[in-house]
Amino acid sequence: MAFDSFSEFLAMGGHAPYVWSAWGVTALLLLATVWHARAEQRQLIKGLKRRARRANSARGNAQ
Amino acid sequence: MWAFIHKLGSPKWFYGISAKLQPWFWAAAALLIVTGSLWGLAFAPADYQQGNSFRIIYVHVPAAFLAQSIFIAMAVSGLVFMVWKIKVADMAAAVMAPLGAAMTFVALFSGAVWGVPTWGTWWMWDARLTSMLILLFLYLGVIALRGAFTSRDSASRAASVLAMVGVINIPIIKYSVDWWYTLHQPASFTLTSRPAMPTEMWLPLVIMVLGFYCFFIALTLMRTRSEILRREANKRWVQELVTGQVVKVPAEEAR
Amino acid sequence: MPLREHNGGLMTAVKATLVRDLTLLLRRRGEVLNPLVFFALVITLFPIAISPDPELLAVIAPGLLWVAALLAALLSLDSLFRSDYDDGSLEQLLLAPQPLVALSLAKVAVHWLLTGLPLALMAPILGIMLALPAGSYAVLALSLALGTASLSLIGAIGAALTVGLARGGVLLSLLVLPLYIPVLIFGAGAVQAAIFGEGVSAHLAILGALLAASLMLAPWAIAASLRISING
Amino acid sequence: MPLREHNGGLMTAVKATLVRDLTLLLRRRGEVLNPLVFFALVITLFPIAISPDPELLAVIAPGLLWVAALLAALLSLDSLFRSDYDDGSLEQLLLAPQPLVALSLAKVAVHWLLTGLPLALMAPILGIMLALPAGSYAVLALSLALGTASLSLIGAIGAALTVGLARGGVLLSLLVLPLYIPVLIFGAGAVQAAIFGEGVSAHLAILGALLAASLMLAPWAIAASLRISING
Amino acid sequence: MSLCLQARQLACERDDRWLFQGLDLEVRSGEIVRIEGPNGSGKTSLLKILSGQLSDYQGELFWNGAAMNEAREHFLANLLYLGHAPGIKSGLSPLENLAWYQALSGESGNEEQRLEALERVGLAGFEDVPAGQLSAGQQRRVALARLTLTPRALWVLDEPFTAIDRHGVADLERQLVAHAQAGGCVLVTTHHELTASPLLRRISLG
Amino acid sequence: MSLCLQARQLACERDDRWLFQGLDLEVRSGEIVRIEGPNGSGKTSLLKILSGQLSDYQGELFWNGAAMNEAREHFLANLLYLGHAPGIKSGLSPLENLAWYQALSGESGNEEQRLEALERVGLAGFEDVPAGQLSAGQQRRVALARLTLTPRALWVLDEPFTAIDRHGVADLERQLVAHAQAGGCVLVTTHHELTASPLLRRISLG
Numbered sequence A: 001m002a003f004d005s006f007s008e009f010l011a012m013g014g015h016a017p018y019v020w021s022a023w024g025v026t027a028l029l030l031l032a033t034v035w036h037a038r039a040e041q042r043q044l045i046k047g048l049k050r051r052a053r054r055a056n057s058a059r060g061n062a063q
Numbered sequence B: 001m002w003a004f005i006h007k008l009g010s011p012k013w014f015y016g017i018s019a020k021l022q023p024w025f026w027a028a029a030a031l032l033i034v035t036g037s038l039w040g041l042a043f044a045p046a047d048y049q050q051g052n053s054f055r056i057i058y059v060h061v062p063a064a065f066l067a068q069s070i071f072i073a074m075a076v077s078g079l080v081f082m083v084w085k086i087k088v089a090d091m092a093a094a095v096m097a098p099l100g101a102a103m104t105f106v107a108l109f110s111g112a113v114w115g116v117p118t119w120g121t122w123w124m125w126d127a128r129l130t131s132m133l134i135l136l137f138l139y140l141g142v143i144a145l146r147g148a149f150t151s152r153d154s155a156s157r158a159a160s161v162l163a164m165v166g167v168i169n170i171p172i173i174k175y176s177v178d179w180w181y182t183l184h185q186p187a188s189f190t191l192t193s194r195p196a197m198p199t200e201m202w203l204p205l206v207i208m209v210l211g212f213y214c215f216f217i218a219l220t221l222m223r224t225r226s227e228i229l230r231r232e233a234n235k236r237w238v239q240e241l242v243t244g245q246v247v248k249v250p251a252e253e254a255r
Numbered sequence C, D: 001m002p003l004r005e006h007n008g009g010l011m012t013a014v015k016a017t018l019v020r021d022l023t024l025l026l027r028r029r030g031e032v033l034n035p036l037v038f039f040a041l042v043i044t045l046f047p048i049a050i051s052p053d054p055e056l057l058a059v060i061a062p063g064l065l066w067v068a069a070l071l072a073a074l075l076s077l078d079s080l081f082r083s084d085y086d087d088g089s090l091e092q093l094l095l096a097p098q099p100l101v102a103l104s105l106a107k108v109a110v111h112w113l114l115t116g117l118p119l120a121l122m123a124p125i126l127g128i129m130l131a132l133p134a135g136s137y138a139v140l141a142l143s144l145a146l147g148t149a150s151l152s153l154i155g156a157i158g159a160a161l162t163v164g165l166a167r168g169g170v171l172l173s174l175l176v177l178p179l180y181i182p183v184l185i186f187g188a189g190a191v192q193a194a195i196f197g198e199g200v201s202a203h204l205a206i207l208g209a210l211l212a213a214s215l216m217l218a219p220w221a222i223a224a225s226l227r228i229s230i231n232g
Numbered sequence E, F: 001m002s003l004c005l006q007a008r009q010l011a012c013e014r015d016d017r018w019l020f021q022g023l024d025l026e027v028r029s030g031e032i033v034r035i036e037g038p039n040g041s042g043k044t045s046l047l048k049i050l051s052g053q054l055s056d057y058q059g060e061l062f063w064n065g066a067a068m069n070e071a072r073e074h075f076l077a078n079l080l081y082l083g084h085a086p087g088i089k090s091g092l093s094p095l096e097n098l099a100w101y102q103a104l105s106g107e108s109g110n111e112e113q114r115l116e117a118l119e120r121v122g123l124a125g126f127e128d129v130p131a132g133q134l135s136a137g138q139q140r141r142v143a144l145a146r147l148t149l150t151p152r153a154l155w156v157l158d159e160p161f162t163a164i165d166r167h168g169v170a171d172l173e174r175q176l177v178a179h180a181q182a183g184g185c186v187l188v189t190t191h192h193e194l195t196a197s198p199l200l201r202r203i204s205l206g
């Protein structure tokens, strides 16, 4: 452990704004890409299901 | 060999196999990144010169590596698509580009932030910084070009050509910028001349780099799967996959 | 079939034109970013071509930023009326029972909103890269926001005049660049004044006056030029 | 009706394409001058925006001249294939029983002859205006002549990729400018070396090497890109 | 109130060649006037002059008895012009294209009207496709949808049948006749033979 | 030696909609094949696929029995394609336009041939006018002059009658028949009704 206390850890020896903003932006971007990928997948599958249902009902009407 | 390539080229096959591979990469990525972060942020010793600001290295360097690797991966995918007409390669290239641009941005941003405590400035026209900035523009160009076409086939082929042209140019750009920088030498700091790091400093770095690569692979697999669904929406196997309730375990369906 | 009286609806038409142009540009998401990226790219070229020395860069930064922003705004102008001309909607715009002045002003407004304003907002970031001295960032953004509005208005006259010509791009620059010089002088002057700690309000006031004058005169010139172009 | 064998005639086709493009450009005499005037105008913007101080200008002159020439060459690229695309002759060019690589190379050659070369010849005059130190004028012209040839070749790839797109102009710059950087570095470097009295042959040799590489690779990329653009 | 477009002693010169000279013309409610002539005889030029797009001509124009200069606004409020280029933005869907045209004439209209107009020209199902992805004929059909959507008394149509298929041509012909019967007026050039109708009048150029 | 263009199991998808599927097609010397179908049925797309401009399709193409990929050069040497856009440069005169097309096929030709070809399409007197100042129909006629000027066996014509006047249409029809009789082959789309001929065959899409 390079730090003696949690507050020291947060302070990063006076470099807190730099370290945390760099890490923060990185973490944010990584999480955002994951979130985006999941949302994209969900939405796609939902759309495909809706489409399949529509196609089914159209076929049902035709018969 | 041929059979294998064409099997690889089948979106359906890829959809199945990627479903099996994906969890492993996600797990590895999470494990490595969490370990590396904790180690790098809390346990690695502070740098004797830069103090704790040096901890930025654990996001800066992996992002910078990844930024460059993704462009190469994208160009290779483009080549595979153009030569063997393997559509999955293009889908992968399409989903790689935004991540590559994001990683380039992370490298630029973390570097700029790091520059304030170390150099006293956000930015200077150092060789590596400049070529990184140009890499960002190359990424933006590929993304913009793909988005500008209405026909998907043309978009894919145009983006592939541009990625290949770009990848030929990257070493040329790097070489010229390096050469230019040594010509000018205006600033006293360089990235290259750092003293060797002790093990407890570079080991977490290696872990983070590996973690970032796993993250890249996992995300690319996942988004390529989405892209497959999008582009193959009216293929029978996709419709079966969707109407059958087992969307969660698509590996069996896909076979 | 009864004849229609000309019954207003100007607001409807202007609003629809605003919406239409915004949709068209925003739909191709990349395209809104293009002038910004061009701006950033041109700014990157200068240190590479001149010298990476921050002290030298700081001296020439206001001028470089203003010239680059001006070129970015200029280049995006070419497409302002061109696609409308090519597909025949410009003809229809001219035959609409609405004052052409108002409709073309709506088109120019969209252009400023999606190029001039973003350019102004982005300039400070590039200022950092060119080692622009602190304290001049707000003035940089403000002067660009005011100035690019005049640039859009003046440039649209040139765009309207050249829309019927095949190789308009460079000709447009040629017509328009000389007219841009007053805006450039006071815009870059404002930033330099801010750096030297002098008062900037005089510069900004003149930029505002230039904008007011363009707003009064340019729309008529644009409408007349469009009529001429259609006539060919 | 007997079927024809494919019987050469490549030289005829290439020559006719050269003549055709030259005629088209020279017929609109103004258009050949456009890039030159743009070049001159941009160069005059800098002293206005930065400072008229000749000492400062002399330092930044090589970079400014090269950037302005590069932008002038870039802007004229957009029209390289566009009018052919619009009126359907590009389709016909692709369906001609001749290698597209050779035909598109002919078009690029015309572009360089009527923009790059004149820009190189004119640059020394503008150099005088920017107080460029004596002794570097020949190098300036030579580096521009060599460099713009590479610029035309590389830029034509971008022009071919964007020819089918509505708002190509700015996108083209975005694609092409990053690829221009090596040429810019060695071109501006050559002029600076000449000013400092260093040897320029290394710079010029690299510019030549870049040109040779572009000549080998670019035509194929251009042909492939044109095929893509025609595709939809 | 009936409409009347008059031209007196119209003459147009292009490249030192007179396309037409001393042309007198009068178009009234209830007529379909077909301008005829071989290629290059000046049909398009005439329509452009009449609709006020080309000012390089001699002679005078009148709208309901008033000189065109003074009556221009009222004239435009009653004019629907379709030229060689369809005026359809390829980046917008047919619906959005029509919405703009409706607004241009000062009405905001509603979605249903537009859907109905598109259905009438056989584009049901293509309402939301970017118009650039439609075929040549489908793009022209979007433009033709304006005929029902924004009702105007005077239609000036330059080769409206271009790229339209057989059914479409028959539909459009019926629409022209119906418009004239309802008291409107059509000025049209086309190389396609129109079916005879008592409302049809021909003017030959060249 | 007779020519033969074959397509097997051709399929083309646009926007998740099949334009055609499983299309088998064979075109031989001495035939005029008219592709029919309403607007948006895929006629232009089919012609572009057959002439090798659109690569986003399924199925196979053969030229004189050889796969198209291998025979492409020979195929192009015998193809004359006229699309929706006439391919005429507005800055050049009709003569200069034709000279370029002749050179593209590898011949230098001579002025007289070109003058004759222009006369045949009724453009005598317009040889030196910039093509941009010609009317819509005259511009298309310049493109049509290529049919006589650069003789090719296979003609692929997308709506060649657009903007052409009545006489022109009759002339062009005669020319198509004569070409087929001479052993050539014509693939054409048009909404205009062709006069019946034993050489005419129809293929319906959509």
Ligand code: HEM
Residues within 6 Å of the ligand: B057, B060, B061, B064, B065, B068, B107, B108, B109, B110, B111, B112, B113, B114, B115, B116, B118, B119, B122, B123, B128, B129, B130, B132, B133, B191, B192, B194
């Ligand atoms: C915007 C600013 C910056 C950018 C764009 C940038 C870019 C890069 C790139 C691209 C790499 C990977 C190099 C390779 O592939 O070998 C890298 C590595 C590295 N950077 Fe930065 N950097 C920036 C600022 C900084 C700062 C301020 C520091 C610290 C003083 C720094 C320290 C390092 C270190 C230690 C490495 C790893 C060393 C190596 O692999 O050679 N960087 N940077």
Ligand SMILES: Nc1ncnc2c1ncn2[C@@H]1O[C@H](COP(=O)(O)OP(=O)(O)OP(=O)(O)O)[C@@H](O)[C@H]1O
Residues within 6 Å of the ligand: B150, B151, D232, E132, E133, E134, E135, E136, E137, E138, E163, E165, F014, F015, F019, F037, F038, F039, F040, F041, F042, F043, F044, F045, F046
């Ligand atoms: N570039 C494109 N991108 C996507 N879809 C397209 C594109 N071009 C055409 N299509 C679609 O293909 C369909 C067929 O178009 P095509 O131009 O082949 O029709 P066509 O039979 O020639 O019609 P027309 O008689 O109107 O000329 C159209 O419905 C259109 O939606």
Ligand SMILES: Nc1ncnc2c1ncn2[C@@H]1O[C@H](COP(=O)(O)OP(=O)(O)OP(=O)(O)O)[C@@H](O)[C@H]1O
Residues within 6 Å of the ligand: C232, E014, E015, E019, E037, E038, E039, E040, E041, E042, E043, E044, E045, E046, F132, F133, F134, F135, F136, F137, F138, F163, F165
């Ligand atoms: N922009 C122009 N500049 C000069 N002359 C022109 C221009 N446009 C047309 N002309 C000339 O005017 C004549 C008539 O052209 P116009 O387009 O009116 O003919 P048109 O009757 O519509 O023919 P088409 O049936 O081919 O459409 C043409 O012969 C042409 O030479």
Ligand SMILES: [Mg+2]
Residues within 6 Å of the ligand: E043, E044, E045, F135, F136, F137
């Ligand atoms: Mg006409």
Ligand SMILES: [Mg+2]
Residues within 6 Å of the ligand: E135, E136, E137, F043, F044, F045
């Ligand atoms: Mg068609």
